Amino acid sequence: MTLAGYLIVAALLFAVGLAGALTRRNAILVLIGIELMLNAANLNLIAFWRYGRSPEALTGVLFVIFSIGVAAAEAAVGLAMIIAIYRHYKTTNLDYIDSMKG
Amino acid sequence: MLGEGIVRGLAETARNFLGSFVSKERLTTVQFPEERLPQAEAARDFPFLVYDGEDWQAGMRCVACQICEKECPPKCIFIEKSKDKKPDALGRAQFYPARFDIDVSVCMSCQICVEVCPFEAIKMDTAFELSTDDRFGGLLWDRQKLALSDAHYHAIHPTDAAHTDELLAAEKAKAEARTKAAVAKASPAPMPQPPAPAAANEP
């Protein structure tokens, strides 16, 4: 089992997340796409940590732990924002939320 | 103090739990099919037809006057009057029901048939375990199934039955007095029809 396998899975995950975030118009699904991309990055970090020269340093693992913490904060704030926007515009479709277009 | 009430409640339930093992009077449950609570005297379920004496056909009090059939709110009584007559308890010739059916699946136990019956012929039974696997015929009771003896009536509703007996005895006495008076007068002509039906037809 080589490192490439994990990296390809992570790349696929990232591409799927990116495609979703670009294509879907529902704000919640865009957020889900971003979550997926973040997870792909986490997978990369863990894979590099495991295949790296000094796994005892634990840098990869701790980076992922912090990243999960950040993702939790991001999801909480992001979803709160979506709910606040929904209250205002009565939609979560990003195409209709365009009052700051200028 | 928070939690005080919880502790008190727990103590109460613990007392119940342990008490139910030591004192039998705490447990109010009656183990039904084996043990039974005595029925209240005023209990009522579905109507039955009272007969006097031993033979249910001879002693049937019902004269097929069809008042109950007309009064029954859910219309669950079906009566067919007989063509001939038979003597009743007082010895007078009366019609009798050739057919008397009660659909107990329709009956609502309102007791109106009992209230209106002028002959004290229909009363409320107390039997309640009546389930049957025959959905259509099993709950349509014919006159044979409905006929129950006066003794049974006395057994289930003693007070009520005593009162009924008094009424019937008074009736009988009245009828006898009238017969005696008729004999004493010795008038050959038949009596005019009295207004009250219970006051008896001329024998």
Added chain:
Amino acid sequence: MTLPFTIIAALTIAGAVAAMSLRNLVHCVLALTLAFAGLAGMYLLLGAQFVGFAQILVYIGAIAILTVFAILLTRGTEPDAFLDLPSAWVSNSVIVAAVFGVLVWAVHSSPLSRRTLPPPPQITVRQIGFALMDRFVLPLEVIGLLLTAALIGAVILAMHEKQAAK
């Protein structure tokens, strides 16, 4: 390719694709939890037990549930959640294909990626705890601060309208 890795990778990718392509939003989130669970499985395969369990606890236990709540609180207005501009579809596909191509090219051209699995390191939770309290204490404090700020911020954002209505 070992069998557990293949199964878990297939489940993860399938979950992610389903999450991004299904019509029903709740189905999307349920598929997403499958992808998250698959990722947790991958972390376990890679010997990162603590991270794997943290992934389940945070992503499945909290983020998926939070997303579901958000969907139930906001749904019912949009008939079709997909982009309806053909030109945007084309440009999006190009972007995604380009990103994926670059990533795969980078993976394949790197000599690092052909490295085989080294013997598993002896990592205990104790070591992670010591590292968190020792070398990484500043990031830990910052994360704590960030989470507190996010908590307060989320509450204020979600409560704002209600307060104004009163």
Added chain:
Amino acid sequence: MTETIDQIFVILKHWLVGHVPTAVEPIVSELLSVVPIILLFPLLFALITVMERKGLGRIQNRYGPNRVGPCGILQPIADGIKTLTKENIVPHSADKVVHLLAPLLLVMATFLGYAVLPVGRNMVAANMDAGVLFFFAVGSMTELSVFMAGWSSRNKYSLLGAMRAIAQMISYEVPLILSSVTVIMAAGTLSTVSIVEQQSGYTGIFPHWFVFTPWGFAGFVLFMIAATAESNRSPFDLPEGESELIAGYYTEYSGFKFALFFLAEYLGMMSISGMAITLFLGGWAAPLSFLTWIPSYLWFFGKLFFFIAGFIWIRGTLPRLRMDQLMNFAWKFMLPMALINLVTAGVWRFMPTGILRWLVCSAMVVAPYVLLGRGFMLGKRLEKRTYRFAD
């Protein structure tokens, strides 16, 4: 001799594993750990149902089930046959796949929790380094299956019940984990086996259980309250309140799937009780030093029985809470208490052993309890309730 009886299942397992070819040895070894769990705990579930029904009956001055078998002991078999032969009804508009998956996922998640519970000396299915974290991680998966059940039924009662259940579980997960963090801090490990080993010593005849410290006792009480809420037991059973939500998220389930929900509820109750035993009550350790000759697994199951009886007793006593009371209790009482308890555990760790440590830490737990309790009861009129029309 006592050693042999104590380890009999471990020896048996080793003996059995020694007789299979080496290729399948790990699989057989795992199977021999998993199959007893999957067999034993559902059996316990069956016993608990009849125990609960009889116990509740006695609390309410009734007999409880006493028809099937001697004293009604075979009642669970009758119940099982009844549920298995019932028709499996799926609502017409339900999401069929999710509707099917929800109970399966729920039972799977609750069973997974047993993997890290040490039910006896050397008797644990998986001695994981992050065992406690694993337990709470799979515990949090139940929320998702509850949501799946409620949402896929397409029934507003189910959805409301599921939403209530999730809100309740998330709220009470915080004090649950925080109160167990005290033990993790004191033991310095996340492995359940090591936590039990740390509590297995004795001072005189008394054991070193964490419950016999001020923070341990407070943590234990908080943990049990949160565990009651987490397993949706009365008085926190409002997600499935029969009188308000007609059984909540499993309204639309029947037959075997309903039985699975029922099973999962009791399995969850048992597993979280097992976790409380592991964290606070010394796991399989004997409560007094001269009782160590009794096999360790008997001690574990004895303590489990004690906990289940407690759950039944609580259920027979307390009325159901209201939603706002539930949330207030979680966030305004449980959470501050758990946080203060965390600090207390730290103080206990760093103070020298002695009477002073006991005094300080007890004060640190009792004072907030009294104050928070006062604050919690403030503004509540608790006089005898009067009814306008009934009297």
